[in-house]
Amino acid sequence: MKTTYIQPIRQMSLYIILSILCVSASWAHELKNASFSEFLISEFIEFNGRVVDSQTGNGIASAHISIYGSNISTVTNSDGYFSLKVPDDMLKANVTISFLGYKSKTISLSSFSTENNRIELEESVEELSEVNIFKGGNARGLVKTMLDNRDSNYLNEPTHMKAFYRETIRRGRRNVSLSEAVVDIYKQAYSTKKKDDIALFKARKSTDYKRLDTLALKLRGGPFNTLYVDVMKYTEFVFQPNELDRYKFSFDQPTKINNRYIYVIDFSEINHDDPWYYGKLYIDAENSTLVRATYKLNVQNRLAASEMFVKSKPKRAKVYPVDVSYQVDYRESNGKWYYSYGNALLEFVVNWKHKLFNSHFTINSEMVITDWAPISSTVKPSGDFIKPSVIMVDDVSGFRDTDFWGDTNIIEPEKSIQNAIEKIQRQLKRNE
Structure with missing residues (x-):
């Protein structure tokens, strides 16, 4: 049993419950004491x-x-x-x-x-020279150096971040739910074991519950799901420096970003008895800093994967994940790197007893840091922190407010998402 890894994975687990999701009406209101007032811009x-x-x-x-x-x-x-x-x-x-x-x-x-x-x-076709390729030594040694240099390469003071979060749910090819939020992240220094905090600034959600086939989805964590993919802050969620022998590491084709050489390391857990991690690490060749990671959890063992992700479910349904993928990007400012983008994707199948066809759902969560500034460790946030168990709730009025997001930088909506939400709006309006 992977005692080192099971608990962190459960912090991003999926709850399956039979009944329509009920949430506190208090989440339908904007927080009055917005904690990011210093970032708001009038023009x-x-x-x-x-x-x-x-x-x-x-x-x-x-x-x-x-x-x-x-x-x-x-x-x-x-x-x-x-x-x-x-x-x-x-x-x-x-x-x-x-x-x-x-x-x-x-x-x-x-x-x-x-x-x-x-x-x-333009695509960068320049490759690392043979000397540069082997400058990093063996692949495992480079990963160890990357982890050892964490405290000096990444932000070493508490940081106040403004972020945009989006969570979409699809049943098959149909979009059935969209949640969006502007959040405050109180990110702790990478050199400490203190966990980050999140406070809600503004949020909105629209869901077509009929298309959820009466199976309500509760994705534990909400914005925390995309924050926990920060493997340099939450290294223990994937691997630890003293347990690198659990993995196989090898060099892949190098690349470049911002005119900097990047090593690409393939990694994979050696023990395949339980669901296991594999993916790519993109490491700066000059200072051994992780600038991107893309990784997956192999879930071919359906029974073990279901036990990891499913807290509860109807007796007549079998629920198991078929794809669990993560991505994290880091950016550099004044010689220090910081978490800038996270993405968590979960695809799962629901098989109902005595039903000919199964249901296929995809939950995609992403968060981008749009602004940040260092803060004193003595500063007490004015906003209310949310818990990892938070659920984004319905706030239909947010979609009808053209000035809802003001000067906040968000991810440009996808046309397919927008069309789906417009249909959901019409449906909800008819039911009012």
Whole structure:
């Protein structure tokens, strides 16, 4: 039994319960004592556009867009579209667009139009020289150095972050639920074992419960699911420095980002008796800093995987995950790296007794840091912290408020999501 890993995994477990989800009405109201008042901006300009591959014209998902000289940033959606809100006193600043495997580009905001900006990134085909490849030594040794350098490479003081969180649920190919929130993250120094805190600033949700087939979904953790993928803060959730012999490590094809060489390390747990982790680590060749990690949990052992993720379920249903995937990105500012983007994806199947067809659900959660500033350890947040067991609740009015998000940088909505939510809105309106 993996006593080291089972408990952390359960902190991102799925509760399956038969009955419509009931939640406290208090969550339908915005928190009055918003704890991010120092970040709010009275005047801003919004720029929209798309980041694409210069050769194929295809959109680049999760490309980072940041204002040079500030902590303001966002990421593109799955089709490469972005929305960037900038204070009106920073309109002469430069914007940096970057993505692994592509040459970064820096553009002056003065050359942007407010709509339909098209930014082309060229693929980086330059490879690490043989000397640079072996500079990192053996792959396991490089990973150990990466973990040993955590305290010096990452933020070593409490940090107040502003983030945008999104959680979508699909049944088959149909979108049935969308939750979004602006949250305050009180991130602890990477050198401490203190866990991060999250306070809700604004939230909204719309769900078509009829399409959930009376099976209500309670994803434990909400925004915490995407925060816990920060493997440099919560290393024990995947592996620990003194237990690296549990894994097999090997070098993959290197790449570049922001003109920096990046080692790519493939890793996989050796013991396959229980669900096991495997994936890729992207490590800066100069200072052995993790800049990205993509990893999965192998869930071919359905019984063991179901025991990990399913807390309770109807007796006549079999529930098991078929895909569990995670991604975390880090950004650098003034020589220190910090968590900037997290994504957690869970696909699972529900087999009902005496039913010919099963139900397939996909839950995708993502969070992007849009601004941050260091804070004193003595500062007491004015907002209310949420618990890892929190559920995003229905707040239909939020979707009808065109000024709901104000100057907050969010991930550009996907057309399919928007169309689905509009249909949900109409349905809910008819039922009012």
